[in-house]
Amino acid sequence: MTNFPVIFEQIVNGLVLGSMYALVASGLTLIWGTMKMLNFAHGELYMLGGFGLYFAVSLLHLPPWTSVPLVLAAVFILAVLLEKGLISPLLGRPDWDVSAVVATLGIGIFIQNFAFKFWGGDFQEVPYMIPGTVTSLGVTLAWHRLYILGLALAVLIAFWQGMKKTRFGLALRATAQESEAATLMGIPYRKIYTLTFSISASLAALAGTALAPIFSVNPWMGSGPLIKAFIVVILGGLGSFVGAILGGFIIGISESLSVLFLGSGWKDLICFLLLILVLVFKPAGLLGGKEW
C-alpha cells in the first residue's frame, strides 16, 4: 500500500506544513530574540489573518491576491497599536518579563473571545488562492499547497536577506545581540521593538491567510499552530531564526510521515517525543545559543 507516489506526496505535504510552522515560529523566535519576551497572542494574530482573508473575500468580494496584502497591512497596524499601547509601557519596569507575557496572554484571550462574540463560532470556508491540482510523476498535488511552500520560502529568504543587508535588519540584530551597545550606536530600541512585534504579527497573519483555505476559519484556529510553533522554536533553539526554520521542517515532515506509517493518532506523540529527545541531548535546542 505504501508506494513511492504516496510517500512522495506525504513528504511534499510535510514540507508544506513545515514551511508554515517555520513561518509562524520565526515570528515567535524573532520576538524572543529581540525583546526577550514570549508572545502568547501569536496564535490569535494568525487567526486574524484567516478571518481577515475570509471577510475580504466573502464579504467585500475582493480577489484573494489583493486581499492578502490588505490583511497583512491591517494586522501590522493593529500590532503597532497593541505593542505601543499595551506592551511597550510594561517593558523595562520591574518584573516586566512576567507582566509583558501575561499582557500577551490577555490580548490573545481578548481577540479570541471578540471573534467568537462578533464573528461567531461557525467554521468558515475560504477559497484556494490557486484552484485546481497538478499531477506529475503519478502524484497529485493541489496548486494551493505549492503556493504555500513557495510563499513561505520566498518570505523567509527575503526576510533573511533583509536581516543581513538592510539598515533596519542590522539594527534589529544589533538590538537582539547587545541592546545597550545598540543604543550607543544611535539605534532607537523602542522603535525596533514595535517594528519587530508588528513584523512578527504579520508573519503569523500571512500563515493564517495561507492555511485558512485548508483548515477553515474559526476563533480557535490559532491555538493548534501556536502550540506547534512553541515546539518548533524550542526544538530549533529559542531566539534562533535558522533554528525555527529547521525545526519547522523537521516537525512538518515527521508529522506527515508518522501519519503515513503509524496513523494520524501518532503524529503529536512523535512531535513531543522529538522535542523531549532534543531537550535531553541538547537542552538549548538544535541551534540554541547561536546568535544571528
Add this chain to the structure above:
Amino acid sequence: MLRIDNLQVYYGDAHALWDISLHVSQSEICTLVGANGGGKTTLLKAICGLLAVREGSIFFDGVDLLAVKAEKRVDLGLSMCPEGRKIFPGMTVEENLAVGAYNKRVWKKKGGLLEKNYELFPKLRERRNQVSGTLSGGERQMLAIARALMSEPKLLILDEPSLGLAPKTVENVMETIKTINKTGVTILLVEQNVNISLQISQRGYVIESGRIVMHESSDVLLSSPHVKQAYLGL
C-alpha cells in the same frame, strides 16, 4: 567641548555620583581614573543617557545633553566605546562596523568610513567576514573602537579599553588612541590602568566613591603621592 557641572546621579535611592564637575576641551586626551566601583562607568552612562540624572547639567558643544534622548546623542558627534567591548557577537566584523554607522548622518558614506577604519586597523580588514564572537580580546577591543569611530565622532569616550588585555596589547591600544586623537578626535579616556592612561593624556581627573577628588595635569597626577600610593603601588 564637554562640560559637566554639579552632577548628582542615583541608582534608585542610592546616591552614586556626588557633585561631579568635569570638562573636556577640544582635541585633547583627557583621562578619568579611579578604582573599580568608584563611579567611572556610572558617570559615562549618565553622559550617554543610559542612566537618569537627578541634578546638574551636561553640555556638549553648547547643547544641553540632558534634553537629548540617548540614541540621539550620536547625532551630535558623541560616541562611546563601552566597557567590556559589547560588540555584536553574532555579526561579522564588517556588520559590526556597519551598525556603528547606523546614524543617518553617516549611513550613506559608510563605504568610505569602512575604508578609513580598515586603514587604521589592518587586522580588521583581514577579518572582515569573520564572526566577531570568535575574535581575540585585543581584536575585539580594536573592533569596538573602530565601531565607535564609524559615526565620525567629535568626542570619543573610551571606557576601560585596557581591561583584560595583555600588556603588549594594551600598549597597542594606547598607541591607537593617540593616533585617533591626532586625526582630530577629542578623547575622554576612562581607565583603571592609571599609569598608562596618564602617560598618553594631558589632563586627568581622579574619581573615588562617586566624587572627583583630584583634577590636575597628567604629569602632576603621576607624581602626586596620593596617586602613587593608591593606584601605582609605589
